[in-house]
Amino acid sequence: MAVTLPEAGARRRSRAARLVFLAATCLFALVFTGLGLWQIERRTWKLDLIARVEARIHAPPVAAPGPAEWQGVDAAKDEYRRVALQGRYLDAPETLTMAVTERGPGFWVLAPLRSDAGFTVLVNRGFVPDDRRGPEERRKVAGEEARVVGLLRLSEPGGGFLRTNDPSAGRWYSRDVAAIAQARGLAEVAPYFVDADAATEPGPLPQGGMTQVSFRNTHLVYALTWFCLALMSAGAAVFLALGQRARSWREG
Template sequence: MKAGRTARGLAASGERADQLPTISDDEGDIQHRHPIKLTLIGCLIVFCIIVLTALGIWQLERRTWKLDLINQVDQRVHAPVKQAPGPDLWAEINAKDFAYLHVTASGRFLDKPATLVQAVTARGSGFWVLSPFQSNSGFTVLINRGFIPTEKAADGWRPNNLSFTSVSGLLRITEPAGGFLRNNDPTSNRWYSRDVAAIATTQSLDVSAPYFIDAEANAAHTQLPIGGLTVVAFSNNHLVYALTWFGMALLLGLAFILIGRNELKARRRFKA
C-alpha cells in the first residue's frame, strides 16, 4: 500500500489517516535496497581487502630482500680488497653481485682531462672527478678520484701523478640513465650521471671496464679531490608501506562488518 494517498482518496474510501498502516524510514530503505547492488558492494569490498593484504605481504617480502641486500653490501664494503674484475668477468658484472665490491687496481692515470659529473654531497654541491686509469692488466677503468666544489671546476683536473700506483675503492655500476630530468650531453661536456660507456667514448678509451671505482679516502692526501665520500645507504620503508596496506585492509574489513551488521538489524526490524 502506498503511503502517499491523497486526502480526497481517503475521503472517498471512508478511511481515516490514523487508520492507515505507516511505513518507517528504515522499512522504506529496506524496500528500495536492491539485493544485487548490496552483493556487488560486498564483493568489491572483499576484493579490495584481498588486494590490500596482498600488497602488504609483497612489501614484507621486499623488506626481507632489502635487508639481505644491505647485509651483502655491508660485507663487500668491509671485505678484504680484491683485484678489479678484468675483461674475462665483464659479461657477469651486475649490481646484485658486484656493486660496492672492495677492489684495487694497479697501473697509472692517463694524461687526459678529467670528466666532471655534477654531484650533491654532504660537503655541498660540486662535481665528481673521473679520470681514466690504465691498469697493468691491459684494460682501462674510470676512477672517481673524489669531490670538488663548484668553484673549482675550471681547474682542469688532470692527474698530477702519472707514475705507476695503486688505487683502491668501491666498484660502482655505470649510471646510463642521466640525472633527474637531465640527460647527459657529451658534446657539451655536461654530465649528470656517471655513464661509463658514454664517458669512455668521449675520452676515446679502448678496452674500458663497464664499471667505475670510487677511490677511497687517503689519510695522507689532504688536497682536492676529496675521496671516500661514497654513500652506502638504501631506503628501507617497506615495513611502513606494509603496515599502511594492512591498516587500510583492516579499516575496510571493519567497514564491511558494520555495514553488514546494520543491514541485518534493519531487515530484522522490518520483518518484525
C-alpha cells in the same frame, strides 16, 4: 501493513546496493592485505641487500674484474664490492660529473687508469666543490703510477638530475662509462668505475672516500598503511553485514 510494489522494488534495490558495497569492502580488505604482505617481503629483501652491501664495503679488497669477467658483472653481486687495481693514469683529460654531497654541490673527478692487467678503468678520484673545479685546484695524476682501492660502481647511462649528458658540450650529469670512454677516445674500458677511497685520495682535492651508500627503506611504513586500510575495509564489511542481517530480521 501491506507493502506496495514500488516499496518492495525500492527495498530490493537498496538490499542489492548494500550487498555490492559489502562485496567491495571484502575485496578491498583482501587486496590491501596482499599489498601489505608484499611490502613485508620487499622489506625482507631490502634488509638482506643492505646486509650484503655492508659486508662488501668492509671486506678486504679483491682484484678489479678483468675483461673475461665483464659480461658477468652486475648490481646484485658486484655493486659496492671493494676492489683494488694497480696501473698508470693516462695522460688524458679528466671528466667532471655533477654531484651533490654532504659537502654541498660540486663534481666527481673521473680519470682513466690503465691497469697493469692491460685494461682501462675510470677512477672516480673524488669530490671537488663547484667553485674549485679548475684543474689547477687538484693534484695532477696524468702519467702517475698508482694503486687504487675503492668501491666498484656500475655505469650510470643517459644522465641524471633530470638532465641528459651532453658530451659535445662537456656537460656530464652522470657517470656514464661508455659515453665518457667514447668522448675521450678510450679503448678497452671496463663497464664499471671505481670510487677511490680516502686512503687512495686523501684530499684536500679531490676528496676520495665520499661514496654515499644508502638505501631507502620505507617498506614497513607502507606495510602498516596497507594493513590499516585492510582493517578499515574489514570493519566496514562487518558493519554492513551486521546491518544487512538486522534489516533482514526486521523485514522477516
